[in-house]
Amino acid sequence: MSKNFKIQTINETTVPNARNIYILVPGTTDPVNSFANIQYDNNKRLNFNETTHRANSYQSSSQYWDKAFYDNMKKLEQSITDFIVFDKFGWSGDNCVSNRETAGKYLVRRLCMKDNYNNHGYYDPIKDKIVYFHLIGHSHGGNVINEMTKEIDKLEQWPKKWKIKSITYLSTPFFNNLHQVKVTPKVFHTNTKIMHAYNDYDLTQNFLADFSLFDLSLIQKVLEEKNVLSIRSKLPTNKANKEGELINEGLIDKAINAFKEIPTNKFTDLWLSHIEGELLYEKTIDFLTSIENVLYKKDNETQIESGIFVSLKEINKEIEFKVSDFLKETIPKDKLKIKRQILKDDVYQELLASLEKILDGIRILKTKFNDRIKDVNKGIESYSRKGYINDLNGSKKLIETLNSFLDIDENSLISNNSSSLWNILFKILDNNIDQFDDTYVDPSKQFKGTFLERNIKALDVTKEDEYDKKTVQTAPTGKFTQAIILSHTTPQYGMQQQMEDIMNPAIFSKRYYTLLENIKKMEKNYDNNPNQTNLMDILFTLIAHSSIHTFIDKWSNVGIFVAEVLLDNKIETNLNKLKEIMNKLKRVLKKRFVGKLEAFNMGSLIYFLQESHSTSRRILHPKIKEFLKEVMENK
DSSP states (O other), rough: OEEEEEEOOOSSSEEEOSSEEEEEESSSSSSHHTTTTTTEEEESSEEEOOOOOOOOOOSSGGGGGGGGHHHHHHHHHHHSSSSEOOOOOOOOOOOOHHHHHHHHHHHEEEHHHHOOSSOOOGGGTTTTTTEEEEEEEEEEEHHHHHHHHHHHOOOTTTTTEEEEEEEEEESOOEEEEOOOOOOOTEEEEEEEEEEEOTTOOOHHHHTTEEEEEOHHHHHHHHHTTSSOOOOOOOOOOTSSSSOOOOOEEEEEHHHHHHHHTGGGGGGGGGOOHHHHHHHHHHHHHHHHHHHHHHEEEEEEOOOEEEEEHHHHHHHHHHHEEEEHHHHHSSSOTOOOOOOSSSSSSSHHHHHHHHHHHHHHHHHHHHHHHHHHHHHHHHOOOOOBBHHHHHHHGHHHHHHHHHHHHHOOOTTOOOOOOOOOSSHHHHHHHHHHHHEOOOEEETTTHHTOOOOOOOOEEEOOOOOGSSHHHHHTOOOOOOGGHHHHOOSSSSSOHHHHHHHHHHHHHHHHHHHHHHHHHHHHHHHHHHHHOOHHHHHHHHHHOOOOOOOOHHHHHHHHHHHHHHHHHOOTTTTTHHHHHHHHHHHHHHHOOOHHHOOOOBBBBBBOHIHHHHIIIGHOOOOOOHHHHHHHHHHHHOO
């Protein structure tokens, strides 16, 4: 077996004298992993804590990999002579170009160069021996590998007898311009083999990776921490329900439930009994209070603040990623991005101003309704439909503000009001796009014209995706016993459509492919002309297939209903405008909606972006295992 000897590293480690070294390169931070690593600093900033759960410390991070995959790699290591698995590498995982470039440079230098913390490079004792490196990268870990090849080619300290013998790309998105592999005899062995695995349902590889988009999962994390959204379980998505299990009701859920409690059938009654009027007013005030709490709430006992205002303040703070001192010393400051701000100051102030107007309007309306209750209790007034409508006149300012905030042109997807929600969303997205570069799933283009262009194998793992197994691979039976679980994250269908869905599971997969084709067309439009219309076209398409669509659909119906049954000359114009805007939003989403995608508790956007993206690393696929053995046998 291999001979072992010790060299001093950050953590004292035994380094085997092996000919074949397999290096596991983690990918970009995913939402589940990032949630476990965020710590809040009440003073100035948010910190991403160094833990072993995710590859964010630039040191060891074997826990990035699924246990089955990692255990299989270790078993393979134990069964073969001169074969070791190197997992002492991690990187920030932040989805920007410079950090992927930095990670590639760092790993190469970490292997062969000394620094202030280590007397030798990690494998310095075998620098004069023939060593073959086999690189396995998941997601953007594959692009980190490509950056490694460029660094090896130009780094004088890289040992002459060290060569890359194989690369295994797992769900890696390959760019047209960014992160191009460098194929030279200095870098690669002449018999180097390449394998790449892909999954058609992988929406990250097929679409999202085109945008080198700074990790925005913090937004959802903060909204959940501040109780705006429902808090979900932290179980991995492959262990729990594919979106996590609901363990706490968020403020938005409470607002929706509060609205359901309003006896809307009394809106059309000319006369209200005291009991009926009291119930109508109390439930309306409860609803307005719940909306107020969505924006801002402070617990009287704990003094804990929650809501959207607090959340915005948090994501307006600067985020700092902790990295090793070695990195800070070896990488130029302008290349190493460890600080950033999701919500820029100007956009933050703009959004804050609009939401403050909405909050003021809600509080004015609450005061009107409370005053009515007081007058009724004093015997000055009585409850009536007319009185209810008159009190709603106090919402004129609120409705005007909502009209400005939600206004949109359904063709250009731009609002004439600069502080509209949709214009602000565009600014947030635009600020957080590091670069855009169209991607593809096959690396052949990058190797074309090199001595490795014929050495590439493809592995399609689409049929390994649970979604494919439950839809495409499930034959229709014409019975209801298939128990397809239709989610509540998309608008309601008619009964006939729901029955067709239940009896034909394959329809869900077909819709996904339609959605993917539509998105790719939109990406081309954005690539040719990166303006607000084209970016928002993509965003609204995603919204149309998310729980936000249901949310907008429900509240649009509320706005339309109120406008239709509570018309009064004093507020009729504004209510009609609100109704028009709500109908426009519904049309914008309906135009982009291809139909329900979710079945068997799978098929949400989160599922395609995260679970399908991880299919290739859930286990060590038998064909990949064969490939790894083959490349070691090749001389």
